[in-house]
Amino acid sequence: MPLVTSVNSHSIAVMLLTLLALFLFSREKIPLETSSLFIIVALTVGFTIFPYQYQNTAIHAIDFFSGFGHEALIAVCALMVAGQGLVRTGALEPVGRLLSRLWSVYPKLSLLLTLILGATLSAFVNNVPIVILLLPILTTVSIRTNTSASKVLMPMGFATLIGGMSTTIGTSTNLLVVSVAVDMGLKSFAMFDFFLPVAVAGAFAIAYLWLVVPYFIKERKPPFSDTSPRIFTAKLMIPADSVSENQALEQLVAKTDGMMRVLRIHRNSSDIYLLPNSKTIIKADDMLVVEDTPENLKSFETILGAVLYTSLGAVDEAHPLMEKEQQIAEVIISQGSRLNNTMLSQTRFLERHNLVALALHRPGKKTETLFKGMADIYLKVGDVLLIQGKSEHIVELKKNRELLVLDATSDLTHSKQAPWAFFIMFTIIAISALGILPIAISATLGVFLMFVTSCINWKDASNALNTQVILIVVASLALGQALLKTGAASYLAHLFILATEGSSTTFMLSGLMLLMAIMTNIVSNNAAAVIGTPIAIGIAQQLNLPAEPFVLAVLFGANMSYATPMAYKTNLLVMTAGGYTFNDFLKIGIPLIIIMWVVLSWTLTILYDL
Incomplete structure (x- = not known):
C-alpha cells in the first residue's frame, strides 16, 4: 500500500460513505440488509458515474460485486449450513445431557465446565447453535433449583464469544479479516496461529465470568416469570x-x-x-x-x-377451569427462525402446532398480551413468545429444532443422523486445520455430505443462510476495497500515526484494538473488521513493522462484542432469556473488554517482539 498523505475527491467520498455506513449500521429502525444494499448501490453507481484511475488502472464499478463470490463469504455460508446440521440432528445432545446431570450435583464446578465447554466448542462452530444448546439447559436448571438464570446466562454467552475469536473459523469476523489480509498480500493465518494469545486472555476472562460476575450481577426475572394469563378452550351453551x-x-x-x-x-x-x-x-x-x-x-x-362448559362438565366454584395437561413454554425468535420478520396473523404457526400465544415480550419494550394487538406485530430476533399447549405438542415443537424453546423440562432430542453430522463437522475442521483444503472448500464439501447423509434438507439450508449476514459481508468487503484503492485507507493510517506520534508501538497497537472494540459494540462487527484491516496494514507498512500483530489487533477488537445487547445476535438471545437490561451489559461487558484488551495487547507485544 503506497503512502498517501493527501486525499482526492474519490477518497473523501469513500470516507464519508464509510462514516454514513457506520451510522446506518447502528440504527435499530433501519434493517441492516437495507443499509448494506444502499452501500453497495452507492459504490457501484458512484464509481460508474465518476470513474477513478488507481495506479494507471481504472476501478471497474462491477468489481464491488465481487464480495458475492468472495472466498470468505462462501466459507461463512457453508459453515452456517453445516452448523445447522448439528442443530437439526441433535449432534451435541450428549454434551447437553451430561451438563444437565452435572448441574444438579456440582453447580459451581458445572458453571466453570459450561464456560470452558462453550468457549471450546465456539472455537470451531458458530456460537449461535452452542448458545441454543445451552440456553434451555441452564434455564431448566434455574427453574428446578429456584435460582435466577441471570447469574449464569450472560457468562455463558460471553464465554462463547471469547472462544470464537481463537481460531480462523470461530466467527465470520475472523474469516473476513484473514481473507482481506491475504487479498492485500499477507501470508494466510493457519487455523491456530493466534490461539495462544486468546487462550491466555481467555483464562483471565473465564475466571472473571466464573468467580466475579455471578456475585456482581443483580438477579433478574425473566420476561414471563408470571405465566398468567393462561388460555382455555371452553364452550358457552346458550x-x-x-x-x-x-x-x-x-x-x-x-x-x-x-x-x-x-x-x-x-x-x-x-x-x-x-x-x-x-x-x-x-x-x-x-x-x-x-x-x-x-x-x-x-x-x-x-x-x-350462557352456561360455561369444558370437556369435564359445567364450570363452577367446585369445578374451576383446570387443564393439567396444559404446559407453558417460551419461544425465542433467533437468527434464521422462520418466524423472524413475520406476524402471527400471517402465519399458521400456532394452528400447525396446536398452540396458543399468551404474550409477546420485546427487550426494552412493553409486554403485549393476548387481544392487545400482538398478532399484528412483526417479530424480530430476540423477541420471546409465551405459548401454551399440551405437553406432547410442546415436545414436538422442541423436536422440530427450528425454534429455541424454553420450558421446565430438559428434553433433548437426538436423531440417528447425529453421529454423521458430528463426524462431518469434525472432518471439515480437521481438513482445514491440516492445510489439506481451504476452509471454503472443506466446508462446502461438508455441506454436500450433510445432504447426502440426510442430516439436513434444502429447507434447513435456506433457514441457516441469512440475508443480513450475506449483505453486510458483501457491503463491508466493497467498502474495504474502495478505501484501499482510492488511497483512503492509507490516508487514515497516516492520520492514526500522526495522532499517536511519539507513542510506543504497544500504545499504537493497543489503541487500534480499543478503537475496534468500541466500534464493534456500536456497529456491525464485520463492518468494523473489514474497514479496519486495510487501515491496520497501512499503519504497519508506514511504521516498517510486521503487519500481522496489527491485523490481529483489528480481529481481536472486532470480536469484543460484550458491552451492548445489539453488538452480537447471541447477546439478544441471552438478554431475552435472562431478563437483562442494557445497563447489565455495560456493567459486565465493559470490565470484560478491559481484561481482554489489556491482556491481548500485552501478549501481542511479547509474541511479536514489538
Whole structure:
C-alpha cells in the first residue's frame, strides 16, 4: 500500500460513505440488509458515474460485486449450513445431557465446565447453535433449583464469544479479516496461529465470568416469570330463554365489545359443527367454542346468559377451569427462525402446532398480551413468545429444532443422523486445520455430505443462510476495497500515526484494538473488521513493522462484542432469556473488554517482539 498523505475527491467520498455506513449500521429502525444494499448501490453507481484511475488502472464499478463470490463469504455460508446440521440432528445432545446431570450435583464446578465447554466448542462452530444448546439447559436448571438464570446466562454467552475469536473459523469476523489480509498480500493465518494469545486472555476472562460476575450481577426475572394469563378452550351453551337466543353471532360478539373469538359452533348438542359466520343465528342449546382467559370466559358467560362448559362438565366454584395437561413454554425468535420478520396473523404457526400465544415480550419494550394487538406485530430476533399447549405438542415443537424453546423440562432430542453430522463437522475442521483444503472448500464439501447423509434438507439450508449476514459481508468487503484503492485507507493510517506520534508501538497497537472494540459494540462487527484491516496494514507498512500483530489487533477488537445487547445476535438471545437490561451489559461487558484488551495487547507485544 503506497503512502498517501493527501486525499482526492474519490477518497473523501469513500470516507464519508464509510462514516454514513457506520451510522446506518447502528440504527435499530433501519434493517441492516437495507443499509448494506444502499452501500453497495452507492459504490457501484458512484464509481460508474465518476470513474477513478488507481495506479494507471481504472476501478471497474462491477468489481464491488465481487464480495458475492468472495472466498470468505462462501466459507461463512457453508459453515452456517453445516452448523445447522448439528442443530437439526441433535449432534451435541450428549454434551447437553451430561451438563444437565452435572448441574444438579456440582453447580459451581458445572458453571466453570459450561464456560470452558462453550468457549471450546465456539472455537470451531458458530456460537449461535452452542448458545441454543445451552440456553434451555441452564434455564431448566434455574427453574428446578429456584435460582435466577441471570447469574449464569450472560457468562455463558460471553464465554462463547471469547472462544470464537481463537481460531480462523470461530466467527465470520475472523474469516473476513484473514481473507482481506491475504487479498492485500499477507501470508494466510493457519487455523491456530493466534490461539495462544486468546487462550491466555481467555483464562483471565473465564475466571472473571466464573468467580466475579455471578456475585456482581443483580438477579433478574425473566420476561414471563408470571405465566398468567393462561388460555382455555371452553364452550358457552346458550340455554332456552337466554337473552342470546335467536340472535346473530355478530350481535353476541358485539355484546362482549368484540373481545369474544368463536372458533366454531356446536349445533343443538348434535354432532354438527358450523364454522363461525357473523350472520349465523344462534339457537337454544347451541354451544359456542371459544378460547380465552378464565376471567374473560366467565365474563362472557354472564353477558350472554350462557352456561360455561369444558370437556369435564359445567364450570363452577367446585369445578374451576383446570387443564393439567396444559404446559407453558417460551419461544425465542433467533437468527434464521422462520418466524423472524413475520406476524402471527400471517402465519399458521400456532394452528400447525396446536398452540396458543399468551404474550409477546420485546427487550426494552412493553409486554403485549393476548387481544392487545400482538398478532399484528412483526417479530424480530430476540423477541420471546409465551405459548401454551399440551405437553406432547410442546415436545414436538422442541423436536422440530427450528425454534429455541424454553420450558421446565430438559428434553433433548437426538436423531440417528447425529453421529454423521458430528463426524462431518469434525472432518471439515480437521481438513482445514491440516492445510489439506481451504476452509471454503472443506466446508462446502461438508455441506454436500450433510445432504447426502440426510442430516439436513434444502429447507434447513435456506433457514441457516441469512440475508443480513450475506449483505453486510458483501457491503463491508466493497467498502474495504474502495478505501484501499482510492488511497483512503492509507490516508487514515497516516492520520492514526500522526495522532499517536511519539507513542510506543504497544500504545499504537493497543489503541487500534480499543478503537475496534468500541466500534464493534456500536456497529456491525464485520463492518468494523473489514474497514479496519486495510487501515491496520497501512499503519504497519508506514511504521516498517510486521503487519500481522496489527491485523490481529483489528480481529481481536472486532470480536469484543460484550458491552451492548445489539453488538452480537447471541447477546439478544441471552438478554431475552435472562431478563437483562442494557445497563447489565455495560456493567459486565465493559470490565470484560478491559481484561481482554489489556491482556491481548500485552501478549501481542511479547509474541511479536514489538
